[in-house]
Amino acid sequence: MELLGLHHVSILTGKAEKNYEFYTKILGMRLVKKTVNQDNTxxxxxxxxxxxxxxxxxxxxxxxPHLGKTYSGTSDISTVSLRVRNSESLLFWKxxxxQYGVEQDVIQKRANRDTLAFRDFEGTRLILAADNGEKGVRAGVPWKRDDIPLEHAIIGLGPVTLTVAIAEPTVGVLTExxxxxxxxxxxxxxxxxxxxxxxxxxxGGNGGEVHIETRADLPRVRLGRGGVHHVAFRVPNEKEYEQWAERLKEYRLQNSGKVExxxxxxxxxxxxxxxxxxxxxxxxxFATDEPMETMGEKLALPPFLEPNRKEIEAKLRSLILN
Structure with missing residues (x-):
């Protein structure tokens, strides 16, 4: 029973329209699902x-909407990395x-990889991390855009950095x-x-790492727009998912229980x-309820919310993504 790597990260935004523009039109990622927060439809x-x-x-x-700003600190997923193929890609992205006025740093080494740190319009701390042929978790399939050559496209999640006051407790859960x-x-x-x-x-490699930063000098994070809400890790199938549910019980870790x-x-x-x-x-x-070719084009609701579509759509604000 082994986690395969990073699954996703979830971040808070106060402006979905600008968020869509940044992540699709500037970063060139694909909107694969437009749905609702299942805990707040x-x-x-x-x-x-x-x-x-x-x-x-x-x-x-x-x-x-109208979410306050994030105040960075400890107990925080402080940076999220995105993978690119090689160091030449970092020059393209610089x-x-x-061209787009994106706040960025210089190219620097992190964990023996060439990286380029930057921020989105809400201050989310992001890093482009170059694979340069290293072995590890397989990269994704680049989304084709006319203005971004496929060889420079973003191809998945790289390491996340966890900033903590004391590293040992976090390390203990990660390892034990x-x-x-x-x-x-x-x-x-x-x-x-x-x-x-x-x-x-x-x-391992770019798609299978967590980095632990110890900063006892910082206050605890206050999450707002641009803050990272959680990080998810990959479980290969439902059989192992059941085993992980039991494992969390065995270690007496308070948890949500199984969530569909x-x-x-x-x-x-x-x-x-x-x-x-x-x-x-x-x-x-994500292709469970939409054809691969048209994923993300319409509001998708899981079957347990579909009977309430009219009510849900009536309460959602108008969201125009061009």
């Missing part, structure tokens, strides 16, 4: 991914970000409960702080520093 839930909605390529957003393994460390780029620890699962999301099954729990983790199945996927 008056709010949209948007899923961006690769061309096929492959697990491990999803960045999702809860749309909460020029593209300059979730089966992650320590694979190295690298110097902090923020100053004279402890080295950032790297843990991997599955085949229709596109995947989920388990939610908080690690000791308070960061929300999710375990999500690869199956059945």
């Amino acid at each position: 008056e709010s949209y839930h948007l899923f961006y991914a690769d061309a096929e909605g492959t697990p491990g390529t999803d960045v999702t957003f809860f749309d909460i 020029e593209r970000f300059k 409960v979730m089966g992650f393994r320590f694979v190295g460390s690298y110097p902090s780029l923020e100053g004279d702080y402890p080295e950032i620890l790297v843990y991997a699962t599955g085949e 999301r229709y596109y995947f099954k989920a388990l939610y729990f908080r690690e000791p520093n308070g960061i929300l983790f999710e375990l999500s199945t690869d199956t059945p996927g």
Whole structure:
């Protein structure tokens, strides 16, 4: 029983229209599912991914208009990485970000990879991480756009960074409960702080890592727009999903219990520093209720919400995505 890597990250946005424009028209990702937050059906839930909605390529957003700003700190998923094929791609993206006025940093090494840090319009801290042929979790299928060559397209999720006040409790859950393994460390780029620890699962590499940053000097995060709500990890099938549900019970980790999301099954729990983790199945996927060719074009509702479509649509604000 082994987690295969990252499944998705979910982030908060206060403006879905600008969010759509940034992630599709600037970053070139595909909107593979336009649906609602199943825990609050008056709010949209948007899923961006690769061309096929492959697990491990999803960045999702809860749309909460008028949401306040995020105040960064500890107990935080502080950065989200996106994979590109090689270091040449980073040069392409530097020029593209300059063209669109996207806040960016210089190309720097993180965990022996060339990376380019940048921010979206709400301040979400993002990193492009170059594969450069390294072995590990398979990349996704690039979404074709005329203005982004396929060889430079985003091809999945890279490492997430967890910023915590004390690393040991988080490391304990990652290694003892979730089966992650320590694979190295690298110097902090923020100053004279402890080295950032790297843990991997599955085949590892760019799509299978979690990085742990210790910052005892920071206050606790206050999530708002641009903040990362949770990170999910890949469970290959429903059989292992059942086993993970039992494992969380065995370790007496308070959790959500089994949650049916229709596109995947989920388990939610908080690690000791308070960061929300999710375990999500690869199956059945986003093409369950829509043809692959037209995913994301219409409001999709899982079968248990479909009988309430008229009521749900009446309460949703108008959302025009061009």
